Amino acid sequence: MPSRLIVSREVADLLKLLAHPDRLRMIEELRLGEKDVTGIADALTLPATRVSQHLAQLRAHRLVDERRAGRSHFYRLSQPQLAGWILDALPFVDVRNRLDEGEHIDSVRALWSAQDPNTSH
Amino acid sequence: MPSRLIVSREVADLLKLLAHPDRLRMIEELRLGEKDVTGIADALTLPATRVSQHLAQLRAHRLVDERRAGRSHFYRLSQPQLAGWILDALPFVDVRNRLDEGEHIDSVRALWSAQDPNTSH
DNA sequence: CCCATATCTGCAAAGGTTCGCAGATTTGAA
DNA sequence: TTCAAATCTGCGAACCTTTGCAGATATGGG
Numbered sequence: 473m474p475s476r477l478i479v480s481r482e483v484a485d486l487l488k489l490l491a492h493p494d495r496l497r498m499i500e501e502l503r504l505g506e507k508d509v510t511g512i513a514d515a516l517t518l519p520a521t522r523v524s525q526h527l528a529q530l531r532a533h534r535l536v537d538e539r540r541a542g543r544s545h546f547y548r549l550s551q552p553q554l555a556g557w558i559l560d561a562l563p564f565v566d567v568r569n570r571l572d573e574g575e576h577i578d579s580v581r582a583l584w585s586a587q588d589p590n591t592s593h
Numbered sequence: 594m595p596s597r598l599i600v601s602r603e604v605a606d607l608l609k610l611l612a613h614p615d616r617l618r619m620i621e622e623l624r625l626g627e628k629d630v631t632g633i634a635d636a637l638t639l640p641a642t643r644v645s646q647h648l649a650q651l652r653a654h655r656l657v658d659e660r661r662a663g664r665s666h667f668y669r670l671s672q673p674q675l676a677g678w679i680l681d682a683l684p685f686v687d688v689r690n691r692l693d694e695g696e697h698i699d700s701v702r703a704l705w706s707a708q709d710p711n712t713s714h
Numbered sequence: 715c716c717c718a719t720a721t722c723t724g725c726a727a728a729g730g731t732t733c734g735c736a737g738a739t740t741t742g743a744a
Numbered sequence: 745t746t747c748a749a750a751t752c753t754g755c756g757a758a759c760c761t762t763t764g765c766a767g768a769t770a771t772g773g774g
Binding site for chain 1: 595596597598599600601602603604605606607608609611612613614616617618619621654656670671674675678680681682683684685686687688689695696697698700701704705713
Binding site: 508510520521522523525526527528542543544545 | 750751752753761
């Protein structure tokens with residue numbers, strides 16, 4: 473009965489995919505709707521090549537959908553609730569860090585979970 | 594305003610820590626209460642050394658608490674809700690795999706989210 | 715004290731990830 | 745067609761993770 477083995481591998485793959493600061497910021501950046509590669513790169517102050525490489529990974533795992541319009545490729549979260557689920561991880565962030573940087577966490581939760589008119593959950 | 598940078602790094606560290614099939618299974622194994630190293634190793638059919646190494650990582654990030662009794666070291670989740678939060682990730686597992694292995698996911702959710710008060714199985 | 719059990723730590727090989735850079739591709743405009 | 749903008753892909757160096765194994769440490773019993 474290898475169900476648990478298989479599923480734990482799949483969940484681990486998902487978490488590995490998410491476990492990069494740039495990709496997390498990109499996902500939260502897409503929370504409110506679609507954005508093109510340079511839009512994301514500018515918003516996060518990252519080289520567009522790197523953003524494109526990260527998007528390729530998210531695409532390969534079907535976490536984002538692509539829409540091409542002219543020269544731009546617009547991306548959106550295929551399951552927007554993902555962004556909220558990630559925010560729910562904040563309480564589990566190492567307690568030592570929370571003591572030192574609790575304000576950061578609180579302000580980021582406020583910034584990131586600021587309510588969107590679009591996506592329903 | 595480096596809050597988002599800092600927090601995205603911390604969340605990424607947490608996800609990286611969780612992003613291993615053995616560690617995920619260990620966390621779900623501890624969902625119902627404490628267990629010692631050989632108990633976990635036997636339950637998951639893993640070498641005890643490896644379980645110990647994984648526990649060292651979880652310990653370093655304060656995800657588990659340790660209680661020593663005689664020769665045994667009992668571990669428990671410091672924040673048991675973590676196990677439930679991980680199960681909430683199942684809907685985000687790659688859709689291609691879900692189509693092939695949806696039964697696995699469903700049965701594992703049933704197994705892992707069972708609320709039974711008895712620890713043994 | 716000596717031994718077995720339970721667990722931890724250090725190490726090195728194998729394997730995976732990240733990142734910038736160079737070059738390829740696609741598209742729209744002149 | 746030729747060019748420039750936007751994006752993608754391939755590659756290699758640097759870096760990080762995983763894993764088994766050997767040896768260290770701690771505990772309880774005889």
